Amino acid sequence: MLFELLHAEIEKGRNAWNTExxxxxxNLQLEMSQLKTKCHMLEEENDNLKIETDETSQMIERERLKCKDLTEQNRNLEEKNELLMKQSSELHTTMEVLHEENERLVSEATKKNAHLMRLESEANSYSLEIKNLKDQLKVRTSLSESKMLRKRVEELQNEIVQLSEIIxxxxxxxxxxxDGLSAAEVENGGQAQENVNGESGWSDFDEFDVDNPTTAQVPEKPKKDHTVTRISPAExxxxxxxxxxLxxxxxxxxxxxxxxxxxxxxxxxxxxxxEFAETEAAKRLKEVEAKEAERIEAQNQFKRILGMVxxxxxxxxSAEDLTERLRNEVMKWQEEVRRLEDQKKAVEFKLLVI
Incomplete structure (x- = not known):
């Protein structure tokens, strides 16, 4: 009877325990089902995160390659900029040299112009003086004066002839x-004849030709005093x-x-x-301005590229930070999945033990 009661009690406890x-x-099955669903969702989310991580890595790699290309372009632009700066400096130096040469040439040209003006003024003075001298010479050698001189020469010739007759x-x-007086008069007559025909001044004027008094015929004139008009040798x-x-x-x-x-x-x-130097200077200045514009454009392009970089x-x-956050979140979810898997394994082990 006691055994039956114990058996009934045990059976009752077993039923209660089985029910519990x-x-x-x-409950464990439900929790396991939920965990499986959550694990499945986490696996899908993990796969999506892996895909996004791969895409992000690829994008990062592409960006790195672009950054490398931009860095290379930047270096080339810097070299080009340095070359342009060097050329600009050389052109500035050339411009300074050309400017100094131009100033020197302008100064020389100014001096030459002043010298030419002085020469032209002197030439005009010479021309005026020559004109005055020619006018004076024309006045002195006019026809009336020539006739007067010829008349005086004839008078002198007549006087010489008369003196020769007296001698x-x-x-x-x-x-x-x-005789002594005659000799003196002959000497004086010879000097007068020498003054008429022997002076070098007559040889310079063809219009004042004088006949040789030795070949002149002596006119028969009465002996009387004869007044002679003499020409001035100074004239x-x-x-x-x-x-x-002249x-x-x-x-x-x-x-x-x-x-x-x-x-x-x-x-x-x-x-x-x-003019050639000014043209060259203007050409060089235009080249310098063009090079300067190219340099500024290259510098602006360099700044734009640097801003893009x-x-x-x-x-x-930002992408690396996002990737790091996603990686940390994935690691957290993986840790959570491992914890749930361990918990699941523990529950399954308990079930197997039971």
């Missing part, structure tokens, strides 16, 4: 005292000097013209040289 275990088992008569008279010498001075001034004028032409040619050459680097850092 069934309830726990159902011959005195010689024929045999008077010694008159003849002055005319000769004026002609020599030739000298004309030679000086020709020389001045040659010098002036030479100076004009030099000035034209210098002006052409200055910095922007890409910022995006890359």
């Amino acid at each position: 275990m069934d309830e726990k088992f159902r 011959n008569e005195i010689r024929n008279s045999g008077n010694v005292e008159q 003849i010498i002055e005319v000769a000097k004026l002609r020599v001075q 030739k000298t001034v004309e030679a000086d004028l020709d020389q001045a013209k040659l010098t002036l032409q030479k100076e004009l040619n030099e000035r034209d050459h210098l002006m052409r040289k200055v 910095e922007e890409r680097e910022a995006k890359l850092r």
Whole structure:
């Protein structure tokens, strides 16, 4: 009887325990089902995260390659910029040299122009002086003066002839005292004849030809006092000097013209040289401005590329941070999955033990 009671009690306890275990088992099964569902979801999410991580890694790699290319382009642009800066410096130096040369040439041209103006003024003065001398010479050698001089020459010739007749008569008279006087008069007559035909001034003027008094016929005139109008030798010498001075001034004028032409040619050459230098300077300045514009454009492009690189680097850092966060979250979920799997294994082990 006691045994039956114990057996009934045991059976009752077993039924209660079985009921409790069934309830726990159902709860565990439900929890396991939920865990499996959650694990499945976590696995899918993990797969998605892996795909996103791979895509992010590929994007990061592409960005790195782009960054490398941009860095190479940046280096090339820096080298090009340095080359342009060097060329710009050389062009600036050349411009300074050309500017100094241009100033020197302009200064020389100014001096040459002033010198040419002085030469032109002197040439004009020479021309005016020559004109005045020619006018004076024309006045002195006018037709009326020429006739007057010829008349004076004829009078002198007549006077010489008369003196010669007187001398011959005195010689024929045999008077010694008159011979001495005759000799003096002959000497004076010879000097007068020398003044007429022997002076060098007459040789310079073809219009004042004088006949040789020795070949002139002696006219028969009564012996009487004869008044002779004498020409001044100073005037003849002055005319000769004026002609020599005229030739000298004309030679000086020709020389001045040659010098002036030479100076004009030099000035034209210098002006052409200055114009060429100015043209070259303007050309160089345009080249410098073009190179400077290219340098500024390259520098601006470099800044734009540098900004793009910095922007890409910022995006890359943001992507790396996002990848790191995703990686940490994946690791956390993987840890949670491992914990759930361990818990599941423990429950299954308990079930197997039971």
